[in-house]
Amino acid sequence: MTSFENFSVRKDIADGARMECGICWIVYDPAEGDEATQIAAGTPFAGLPENWRCRKLRCAQIEVHGD
Numbered sequence: 001m002t003s004f005e006n007f008s009v010r011k012d013i014a015d016g017a018r019m020e021c022g023i024c025w026i027v028y029d030p031a032e033g034d035e036a037t038q039i040a041a042g043t044p045f046a047g048l049p050e051n052w053r054c055r056k057l058r059c060a061q062i063e064v065h066g067d
């Protein structure tokens, strides 16, 4: 299942879920973190800073992949 989410509901996202930006298709994989925004590997999406945005265009809109 894929659903369109935003940061206000990110606590509902599973720790291992990969996130894909709904605008520019950048993927955030918790297993890899995000070097561009200094996110350590193993950081779940729910653990990202409040002001985190996708690293390409800094979009606030993302898609959830997985359960």
Ligand SMILES: [Zn+2]
Pocket (backbone or CB within 6 Å): 021, 022, 023, 024, 025, 026, 054, 055, 056, 057, 058, 059
């Ligand atoms: Zn984006």
